[in-house]
Amino acid sequence: MSHCEKVDGMKIPDKETDGYVFNHIMLRIKDPIKSLDFYSKIMGMRMVKKIDFPSMKFSLYFLGNLTDDEVKTAPQDSYERTIWAFRQKGLLELTHNWGSETDESVKFHDGNSEPKGFGHLCFSVPDVYAACKRFEAYKMEFIKKPDDGSMKPLAFVKDPDGYWIEIIEAKATANIAKKLGKI
Numbered sequence: 038m039s040h041c042e043k044v045d046g047m048k049i050p051d052k053e054t055d056g057y058v059f060n061h062i063m064l065r066i067k068d069p070i071k072s073l074d075f076y077s078k079i080m081g082m083r084m085v086k087k088i089d090f091p092s093m094k095f096s097l098y099f100l101g102n103l104t105d106d107e108v109k110t111a112p113q114d115s116y117e118r119t120i121w122a123f124r125q126k127g128l129l130e131l132t133h134n135w136g137s138e139t140d141e142s143v144k145f146h147d148g149n150s151e152p153k154g155f156g157h158l159c160f161s162v163p164d165v166y167a168a169c170k171r172f173e174a175y176k177m178e179f180i181k182k183p184d185d186g187s188m189k190p191l192a193f194v195k196d197p198d199g200y201w202i203e204i205i206e207a208k209a210t211a212n213i214a215k216k217l218g219k220i
Contacts, residue, residue, distance in 0.1 A: 058125075058126055059126060059127060060123060060124075060125060060126070061099060061127070061128035061129060062128075062129060062158070063130040063131075063132055064129065064130070064131055064158075064196075065131075065132050065133075065134070065145050066131045066133050066145075067133075067137050067138055067143050067145070067197070067198055068137070068138035068197065069098065069133045069138070070138075071197040072098075072197050072198065073098065073100075073131070075197050076100050076129065076131070076196070079171070079172070079177070080202075081102060082102055082129065083101060083102070083103045083108060084098065084099070084100060085099040085101045085103065085111075085122045085128055086118055086119055086122035087099070094136070095132060095134045095135060096132075096135070097130055097131070097132055098130065098131040098133070099122050099128045099130050100128060100129045100130075100131065101127070101128045101129070145200075147198075147200050147201060148201075149201055156201065157193065157200070157202060157203050158201070158203070159202070159205060160203070160204055160205070161205050161206070161207050161210075162204055162205070162206060163206065164206060165190045165191060165204055165206045165209065166183055168192075168204055169182060169183055169192050169204065172192075172194050178195040179193065179194055180193035180194065181193040183204075188213050188217065190206065190209055191204060191205050191210060191213065
């Protein structure tokens with residue numbers, strides 16, 4: 038086994054890691070109605086699995102960019118669908134603590150102010166400009182529009198909880214790396 042690309046510090050994965058899958062990243066959300074509307078209608082994600090924990094008063098929403106065929110072949114049985122969900126790659130988990138939607142004191146750190154940490158999610162789209170035109174129609178908040186700054190064309194928008202989302206076009210972003218970076 039080898040790496041896709043050699044980089045100093047990268048080691049060959051231990052054989053024992055065969056079968057490890059990056060399953061999801063979690064974001065805390067204030068209002069599931071707003072966040073689910075945003076990630077489904079605007080960002081094209083579908084519900085993979087919802088799990089409620091009534092005794093602890095929170096819900097988990099696992100979202101993915103599934104194709105129609107993947108939706109059709111997903112298990113319908115709740116337990117089997119849960120197992121299937123936890124085997125998927127690259128899901129977004131939204132965690133909602135019940136009651137936070139009406140609690141004005143609930144705020145989340147986006148990771149882009151001090152102390153910095155988490156930075157952003159990223160969606161690859163077929164056309165950054167067309168996507169941004171849609172985002173403007175939805176009155177989304179932009180951090181960076183496609184033609185701002187030296188990295189053109191890529192954009193950053195905010196989700197309902199203020200998390201940053203990078204919007205890229207694969208070839209255009211590779212061209213940015215070729216022009217400004219060292220690839």
